[in-house]
Amino acid sequence: MSADGSVLTPVVDEAAEVPAGAGVARKAWAWIWPKGLAIVLVLAIWQVVVWSGWRPTYVLPSPAETLQTLWTMLGTERFWSALQTTLIRAVVGFALALVIGTSIGVLVARVRPLRLAVGSLITGLQTMPSIAWFPFAILLFGLNEQAILFVVVLGAAPSIANGVISGIDHVPPSFVRLGKVLGAGTYSLYRDIVLPAALPAYVSGLTQGWAFAWRSLMAGELLVIIAEKPSLGANLEFARQFSKAPQLLATMLVILIVGMLVDGLFSAYARHVRHRRGLDAK
Amino acid sequence: MSLMALVKGHSVPESSPDGPILRIENVSKVFGRGPEATVALQDVSLEVMAGEFVTIVGASGCGKSTLLNLIADLDQPTSGTLEVGRKTAFMFQEATLLPWLTARQNVEIALKLAKVPKRERAPRAEELLETVRLTGWGDKRPHELSGGMRQRVALARCLAQDAGIVLMDEPLGALDAMTRDHLHDEIESVAREQGLTVIFVTHNMREAIRLGDRVILMGSTPGRIVYEEAIPLPHPRVMDSPEVATRAAALTARLKEQGHTHVG
Numbered sequence: 216m217s218a219d220g221s222v223l224t225p226v227v228d229e230a231a232e233v234p235a236g237a238g239v240a241r242k243a244w245a246w247i248w249p250k251g252l253a254i255v256l257v258l259a260i261w262q263v264v265v266w267s268g269w270r271p272t273y274v275l276p277s278p279a280e281t282l283q284t285l286w287t288m289l290g291t292e293r294f295w296s297a298l299q300t301t302l303i304r305a306v307v308g309f310a311l312a313l314v315i316g317t318s319i320g321v322l323v324a325r326v327r328p329l330r331l332a333v334g335s336l337i338t339g340l341q342t343m344p345s346i347a348w349f350p351f352a353i354l355l356f357g358l359n360e361q362a363i364l365f366v367v368v369l370g371a372a373p374s375i376a377n378g379v380i381s382g383i384d385h386v387p388p389s390f391v392r393l394g395k396v397l398g399a400g401t402y403s404l405y406r407d408i409v410l411p412a413a414l415p416a417y418v419s420g421l422t423q424g425w426a427f428a429w430r431s432l433m434a435g436e437l438l439v440i441i442a443e444k445p446s447l448g449a450n451l452e453f454a455r456q457f458s459k460a461p462q463l464l465a466t467m468l469v470i471l472i473v474g475m476l477v478d479g480l481f482s483a484y485a486r487h488v489r490h491r492r493g494l495d496a497k
Numbered sequence: 498m499s500l501m502a503l504v505k506g507h508s509v510p511e512s513s514p515d516g517p518i519l520r521i522e523n524v525s526k527v528f529g530r531g532p533e534a535t536v537a538l539q540d541v542s543l544e545v546m547a548g549e550f551v552t553i554v555g556a557s558g559c560g561k562s563t564l565l566n567l568i569a570d571l572d573q574p575t576s577g578t579l580e581v582g583r584k585t586a587f588m589f590q591e592a593t594l595l596p597w598l599t600a601r602q603n604v605e606i607a608l609k610l611a612k613v614p615k616r617e618r619a620p621r622a623e624e625l626l627e628t629v630r631l632t633g634w635g636d637k638r639p640h641e642l643s644g645g646m647r648q649r650v651a652l653a654r655c656l657a658q659d660a661g662i663v664l665m666d667e668p669l670g671a672l673d674a675m676t677r678d679h680l681h682d683e684i685e686s687v688a689r690e691q692g693l694t695v696i697f698v699t700h701n702m703r704e705a706i707r708l709g710d711r712v713i714l715m716g717s718t719p720g721r722i723v724y725e726e727a728i729p730l731p732h733p734r735v736m737d738s739p740e741v742a743t744r745a746a747a748l749t750a751r752l753k754e755q756g757h758t759h760v761g
Contacts (some may be wrong), residue, residue: 389589389591389593390593390595392571392589392593393589393593393595394610395571396569396571396586396587397606397607397610397611397654397658398610398611398658399610403610407606407609407610408595411595411597412595412597414597488597491596491597491638492596492597492638492640493596493638493639493640493641494596
């Protein structure tokens with residue numbers, strides 16, 4: 216090691232020197248405070264609008280009343296069953312989109328004729344507002360779970376497929392050459408080199424796919440209301456029909472928070488992947 | 498591989514101890530067709546003995562890299578034959594380490610793709626890192642290592658392929674002078690200890706003389722061998738010594754006679 220080491224001091228990972236517990240707490244704080252500030256800002260603006268008397272409080276309740284309703288709502292079984300239904304749909308829909316989007320992405324990236332034919336179609340699908348699919352989905356499947364899942368998958372899969380395709384496209388040619396030099400066959404080239412190299416773009420695709428899945432799901436739950444099956448979207452619709460503004464706003468808060476939490480998980484994973492590869496934006 | 502390779506003019510014969518380990522006969526390589534065609538290599542013939550350290554120098558575009566690709570079986574010659582007596586390993590100008598793997602895993606992946614059993618990989622990789630004097634650095638990721646260290650990992654990965662012939666395509670071109678000098682010593686001693694045959698491409702005449710038992714000059718458009726000379730100076734040599742400098746000047750002059758001036 217002698218001379219080389221002394222001439223060129225290697226960059227040592229700074230994060231490794233901080234005790235793990237303190238590091239986690241600091242990271243958590245760094246993650247929480249901007250979001251906390253955002254919430255405080257929103258509540259403040261909301262309160263000011265309520266005070267201005269622009270709309271009567273039975274239509275636009277104050278943050279305090281809404282939060283109180285939210286608190287009461289958290290104590291009801293109906294809320295938790297609605298949240299459960301919605302989350303199960305989100306997980307199942309996203310999982311399906313993950314499998315379908317990933318398979319299509321790998322196929323399209325690998326097979327040139329497919330690439331030309333399907334590549335632009337995928338981008339087109341991505342720009343299509345998923346709510347536009349619902350009338351067709353309801354005709355196809357009826358007012359049921361399948362209609363909702365169909366649209367959630369259509370919403371999320373193109374983003375995931377695009378993530379895979381752009382990830383594979385941007386694998387440095389030198390990595391592929393290295394794989395060949397090391398004697399990798401097609402399968403091991405993909406398993407050991409191409410797919411791991413495509414991971415950061417894939418994770419961005421997943422993050423975007425989740426955002427689309429969540430939006431599509433909410434649109435679906437508003438339109439496709441299944442009797443005896445409460446969901447967050449259905450609760451929104453009922454709150455509107457019965458003019459229960461505090462319930463409506465409280466449910467919206469829950470939708471916002473769930474979306475942000477899951478997005479936060481994806482972002483944290485994306486940062487972890489980038490950090491391990493020394494790609495952090497410093 | 499040998500049957501397919503034989504058909505395409507790339508064969509792996511049984512190597513005899515005294516004969517050449519690598520024989521290239523009248524090899525040409527043309528890219529493209531018709532009026533667009535570029536002759537990258539024209540009628541190149543070369544024999545390399547087992548354990549020999551051969552350096553190839555030439556201006557950019559002289560087909561050095563094409564020649565290495567043909568030897569590594571990454572590409573096929575348009576005409577002529579290559580007989581490559583041992584497995585080849587490749588070291589590139591960039592270290593080309595996979596950024597999601599640690600230094601050790603970057604060595605292990607060569608073992609994995611060479612189908613070395615899983616439990617043997619980690620200790621073998623550690624051994625190889627020790628060979629390139631990177632003991633204790635195995636858990637670092639490429640971005641945590643200096644340029645010289647990254648090339649050492651690449652060298653360890655190269656050795657992991659258990660090849661008899663090592664092809665090096667300007668592997669030290671991007672390093673500072675001091676790091677490069679250390680790596681010269683390293684590559685030379687590793688090659689000697691392990692009895693490797695090395696074909697080392699560079700555009701630096703002094704580097705070629707510093708390392709080579711034999712220096713081969715290539716001219717460009719079309720790429721061909723214009724001259725070769727054995728370097729009888731004792732090893733290890735010093736790149737800035739007068740002996741090396743004198744020979745470098747003479748060889749550079751010879752290359753200039755061929756009308757190729759862009760050699761440093």
